Amino acid sequence: xxxxxxxxxALSSQVDAAVRYSxxxxxxxxxxxxASESKLKFVESVDVAxxxxxxxxxxxxxxxxxxxxPHSTGxxxxxxxxxxxxxxxxxxxAGADYVGADEFIKRIQSENWLEFDKVVATRSMMPKIGxxxxxxxxxxLMPNPKVGTVVEADKMSETVGALKRGKLSFRAEKNSGIIxxxxxxxxMEADKLKDNFCALLSTLIRMKPNTAxxxxxxxxxxxxxxxxxxxxxxxxxxxxxERR
Numbered sequence: 001x002x003x004x005x006x007x008x009x010a011l012s013s014q015v016d017a018a019v020r021y022s023x024x025x026x027x028x029x030x031x032x033x034x035a036s037e038s039k040l041k042f043v044e045s046v047d048v049a050x051x052x053x054x055x056x057x058x059x060x061x062x063x064x065x066x067x068x069x070p071h072s073t074g075x076x077x078x079x080x081x082x083x084x085x086x087x088x089x090x091x092x093x094a095g096a097d098y099v100g101a102d103e104f105i106k107r108i109q110s111e112n113w114l115e116f117d118k119v120v121a122t123r124s125m126m127p128k129i130g131x132x133x134x135x136x137x138x139x140x141l142m143p144n145p146k147v148g149t150v151v152e153a154d155k156m157s158e159t160v161g162a163l164k165r166g167k168l169s170f171r172a173e174k175n176s177g178i179i180x181x182x183x184x185x186x187x188m189e190a191d192k193l194k195d196n197f198c199a200l201l202s203t204l205i206r207m208k209p210n211t212a213x214x215x216x217x218x219x220x221x222x223x224x225x226x227x228x229x230x231x232x233x234x235x236x237x238x239x240x241x242e243r244r
Contacts, residue, residue: 012228020233023240026222027190027197033227034186044225045075045182046193050204051218052179056172060211063179064171066147067203071192072166074185079163080104082121082129082143087153091120094160101125108132114139118163120149120156140171168200177218179204186224194240197222201241 004012011033021029030046054061080098081091082105091099098104098116107113109132119136121129121143129136129143136142143149147169151159170179183196201220208216220232 008226008228015228015230017231020231022233022236023194023197026230026232027194029230030186030193030222030224030227031190034224043074044186044227045073046184046186046188047180047182047223047225048197048200049219049221049223049229050179050181050201051220052172052177052204052212053214053216053218054172054177054209054212056174056177058211061209062172063177063204063207063209064146065203065207066167066169067199068162068165068167069183069196069199071184071188071196073168073182073196074188075166075182077118077164077166078116079118079120079160080116081156081160082119082125083153083156084122084125085153087122087156090153090156091160094157095164096120096160101128105129105132108135114141116141118149118169119143120151120159120163122153122156123150126150140169170200170204195244197237198241198244201237202244205238205241 014033015029034044052063054063056062078097079095081088081096082101083091083099084101088099105128112135119141126143133142148159168181168183170181172179181200183200184193217234217238220234220237221229222232223229
């Protein structure tokens with residue numbers, strides 16, 4: 001097992017692994033750790049791992065969806081749209097980075113081209129996109145009506161705009177029931193990161209499957225890309241999210 005770096009050990013010394021931090025304490029701590037001396041040459045993201053009390057192997061307990069974050073994620077999102085005609089024009093006007101049909105399908109097939117972060121498609125394009133489902137699917141890029149990325153033309157502008165602003169898609173892992181999501185960057189204000197977190201958590205609470213038994217929010221861990229995990233008090237997080 002690789003030995004933790006000196007930087008990681010220094011940051012970990014400021015986090016008590018035995019403590020379940022309140023939501024306010026956790027986000028203030030993330031900000032404090034980010035303010036510590038760092039030699040990283042990139043801006044870390046702030047990630048959250050939420051373990052749900054569900055069995056995603058059962059269709060009626062799969063938790064999957066999307067939510068709009070009030071303060072975006074601080075990242076540039078590249079959007080590919082499969083559309084033709086009016087829908088394509090609306091996508092371009094809304095700021096989509098790539099808009100087309102067969103030419104992009106062929107490029108993905110022949111070049112394994114994946115220089116995009118989100119994919120949107122009109123319903124009429126879905127049969128064609130099936131040819132690259134094996135490439136897009138495992139990477140979480142396949143358009144899906146459950147997360148709002150398969151749309152009619154009249155919803156194209158709204159959908160592309162939301163994705164460019166940082167609309168977040170999520171899906172519980174099949175073996176663990178854990179939701180992994182990036183909710184912002186370490187250079188964002190703590191209150192804005194907390195707002196984004198609460199938007200995600202309140203969405204997950206609303207989506208609790210009726211068949212899920214026992215404790216729904218099993219654990220919540222907050223971390224930066226290269227930093228230690230900060231464990232949250234799930235009951236406090238639940239209260240804070242529902243107040244927002």
